[in-house]
Amino acid sequence: MIIYNITWLKNLIIQDQMKKVQHDLQPGELLDILEKHPVPFHSSNLFMRIGLFVVTSILTSFAFGFVSLILSNNQLLESPAYYIFLGLISYTALEIAVREYHHYKSGVDDALLWTAGSLLIMAPYVYIDMKYNLNNLTSGLLISGMISVLGTYFTLRFVDMLMALLxxxxxxxxxxxxxxxxxxxxxxxxxxxxxxxxxxxxxxxxxxxxxxxxxxxxxxxxxxxxxxxxxxxxxxxxxxxxxxxxxxxxxxxxxxxxxxxxxxxxxxxxxxxxxxxxxxxxxxxxxxxxxxxxxxxxxxxxNYYHILPIEMVLVIVGALLLGLSYGIMRYLKTPKHGFTAEELEGDQVLDQLKVESLVVSGTFGTGTTSPEGTRMGGGNFGGGGASGNF
Amino acid sequence: MAIPIRKSCQIDSKNWPDIAKSFSQIYVYLNILSISSRLMTNADLYETLKEEGTLSPESYEKLCEKQGNTLFSLHWELKTLLYLGVMMLSTGLGVLIYKNIDTIGHQGILALIAAISGGCFYYCFKHKKPFSKELVKAPNAMFDYLLLLASLSFLTFTGYLQFQYQVFGTNYGLATFIPMVVLFYVAYEFDHLGILSMAIANLAVWMGVSVTPSRLLSNGNFDNQTVIYTYLGLGFILLLAGFLTDRYDFKKHFRFSYLHFGTHISFIALLFGYFNAYESKLAVLWLLVLFALAFYLYLDALRHQSFYFVLLVILYSYLAVSILVFRMLDGINNMGGLYLLCFYFIISATVLILRIVRLNKQMKAS
CATH class of the missing domain: 1.20.190 (Delta-Endotoxin; domain 1)
Incomplete structure (x- = not known):
């Protein structure tokens, strides 16, 4: 069922785990392990994966657009079979990319997977929906059923997290x-x-x-x-x-x-x-x-009981959260009952991506512009207020 | 599809065992599927490696011992809670002050904000580690968030001061300049990336708005060109800052933030510059600058092994090239142009995919 080489998947886990604990290994041991457990997959770094996803999507959409353009005078474009055919083409491309070129979470396979999936689901769904004029319920039943079936197959074969969730x-x-x-x-x-x-x-x-x-x-x-x-x-x-x-x-x-x-x-x-x-x-x-x-x-x-105004709730809860987490951190200064407040070794993926700083700038980025707003308004208001007073 | 469901849902209880049975069959099947390739815990993994001989007995002992007393880390959970706490507290206080301005009085509010900001700053100054050109880790997890709270309330404080008392008078530039300088200082002094991002955003505010209002006042019409040049200047300043950080080895880890903002802002400004001058023949100059910049950043990103910036450069320059091609094909009659456009995208995307795949391999290998 599964399309990937199981030994390679296993080696991938071995490599990841051993890289995490490499500080405890003897010199040269890690290299030896990596060499004996090769992972010939082509997988991309997260950013490259996003890039490849985007570019592959561009490629498939223009390629399909091109084919449709050539066939544009034909009746064929109206039948669902045509879109299913396109879906099957992407699926074939996916199988080739994975089997022959060993793509594994590289971005190319992700794009093809989702293109194939959406075409294969949407084409028959839209067709049946139009033909039998289904009501909301049966139509929902139809599409969720179809997604469950096809999604199960895709998940089992390509081990995709998002597909599993869907x-x-x-x-x-x-x-x-x-x-x-x-x-x-x-x-x-x-x-x-x-x-x-x-x-x-x-x-x-x-x-x-x-x-x-x-x-x-x-x-x-x-x-x-x-x-x-x-x-x-x-x-x-x-x-x-x-x-x-x-x-x-x-x-x-x-x-x-x-x-x-x-x-x-x-x-x-x-x-x-x-x-x-x-x-x-x-x-x-x-x-x-x-x-x-x-x-x-x-x-x-x-939503049902308004005991306090929202800003009071924010202040109180915010202070409580700060206090609570501070308390827990103090309590766990020396690890107790197997818990620690410290970061574990080899767990700093998020740190490397500097996600936190981006989150801060994302949420507070607008907050920092407030001086500008008050300043602009301040100028106008100040002047107006002054003349009013005098 | 609907028929079996109708059957099974008519509450004929005799159907249920069948369903349960088929479920258990699937379950058993799944079990068989992976039974041949079991590899469950890290302990098993170490053992396999040891049996193979790739893992020496000493390392095995060490790893197993470590595995036995692995701690459960609440680090990220606590950090998230702290972050939420700071966010809620500062938002809540902001709204509270805004609503109760009539009853508390301005001095009271100012004192309160100043007390929070000052208190947090005091704590941070007291607990901080000595300044260094290198990365300085925060003494504890609370530290970063208290610093964040201090800086946020400091911003509110200056904004409020200006709004209410016009401390900086009509010198609007100064009202944003001072917070910006303070933020930059705090970011460097305490080594805080989040505050550095805030400082950069404030720099943009200072530059962006101190250029436009003067124009706005002088001739009353808003010229887009100015905004574009300002943004471009800002982008280049940030890129330069990133470059200098690296060159003089001064807080090297700040480079990412500078480049992140600098790259996006410069590319976007250049693209907008092109569209703004679309009618004129010199519009291409904007794109030429863009390609030159892209080429430089590309080499720089390769040197630093940064996947993120390589990707950014590739995508922005692909966009620019596509814009150019689109413009060239615009003149050709409808159908032919469309065909050529599809052709262009198919070929260019294929080339790009192959290129990125190769690049990824190269960067991983080195």
Missing amino acids: TFCAFIAFVFFAWYEYGFLPFATMPFLMMIVSATVYFLARDLFKKHWIYKDCLRIIQLASSLITYAAGNYFVVRELGSIMNDISLSPNQGIPFGWFFWLWTFGVPLVYIGMGLKQKEVILLRSGLILVAMAAFTFR
Whole structure:
């Protein structure tokens, strides 16, 4: 099923791991290991991957445009078979690039994968949708089903993380639409069904994660996504708003929902459970999704109960966060219970990319221009105010 | 597709075991799939290497021991929380002040902001490591964020001061110049990349706006050319700063930030310059400058083994070449031009792909 040479994938893991711990090796040992475990893949650095993705997309779109231009007087362009044909061409190109030229996450293969996938899905979908004039539900059912099937194949064959994520989301959407259309009391049972389904996927992925190192990354992202969706399925806001849309009724702002207490409990309890479990089992995915979800819970609460004005909340929470993280850092100054606040060796990928400084300039970049705004306004206002006073 | 679902969803409970069974079959299949190639944990990996003989017993012992007491790092989680805390606190305070300006009074607000900024700066000065031309690591993880908070509140402070009391009078240039200088100083003194980016953004504000308002006042119409030249000047200054940092070995790791902003700004300014002068015959000069710059930056990026800048240069120059080709083909009658355009893109993209692939290999090998 898998297209890549498994030994090479294995060697890739060996190389990565040994490079991480190279300080503990004896001189020359690393080179020896690298030599005995070659990885003849052609993979690109992250930036090169982006560049190759862009250029390959340009190439495919103009090549297809060229073919279409030649055939522009033909009836052929109207049939879905033509687009499927184009999709198959990109798929063939993908297979060749990977098999013959050993591309592995190089950007070229990514571009071809997504081109092939979208053409192969969209062509039949648009055709069927137009021909049978499907309603929203069946059309959603159709496309999510198609994506799940094709996506599963692509994920298993090309081990692509994003494809795995898309496939999982499509699968969840498929279950949703299917239950909505054909299920038993869909309105009342939907949240519980979604919880059960995505929790099952989570545990399945976690179990598989330990056994299938090839799909490690894919399974990791599925774990993250499924843990988030398990939460979302029972989040008060999601249940209330999605439920009222599904049922086509508008709830008044203060109106509760049946089993409201349960969903509130879920909204606040689950993030804490995630964080607790993440810390206890030292699972980074659960811990991080728990942290994200605490914010979600806070937003949900604020959406229904306005106790404090927003700026007060920001100040208080901001100060609390600073205090809390400072406290934890102090507490973990010497590692306790297997936790540390320090960075681990060989984990500085983000540091190398200087992502943090870019994030700072991105979020505060506009903030720094505020002196300009106040200055310009200040000039005008100041003058106006002065003349008004006198 | 819809039929089997309808069947299975009619709550005939007898269908469920079938579904469960097929699921478990898939599961078993997946298991078999990779059972031949199991390699689960790092411990297994070390063991395989040892059995092969590539890993010496001493190293194996060492690695296994380390593996046994690996710590679970909360580093990034804590950093994110700190960052969020700083962001929320400074935003919240800003809004709070804005809303309560009538009740607190200006002096009170100013004092509060100054206290926060001063307090944080005090902490940073007290805990900082001595200045060095090289990379200086922050003494603790809190340090960077307190410094960020200090600088942000300092910016608010000066902005507020000018807005309310016109401390700098009508000398608008000075009102942005001083924060900028302070930010640059802080960035160098404490070795903080984030604040360096803020300082660069402030430099742009200072330059960009101190040029245009004077024009705006003198003749009342806004000439685009000036903005373009300003941006171009800014871009070149930043590139020069990046170059000098490297040349004199002074905070070498700041080079990335300078070049990052410098490259984008210069290329964008040059492209806009070209379009602004599109009608005139001299427009090509802009692109010639662009190609010259691209060539220099390309060699520079190769020398520094920087994938990011190689990519930037390639993409910007490809864009420029494509613009030129597009212009040339614009004159030809519709269909022929379109064919040629497709042809150009197909060929150029293929060449570019091959080139990037080769480049990637070369840079990796060295």
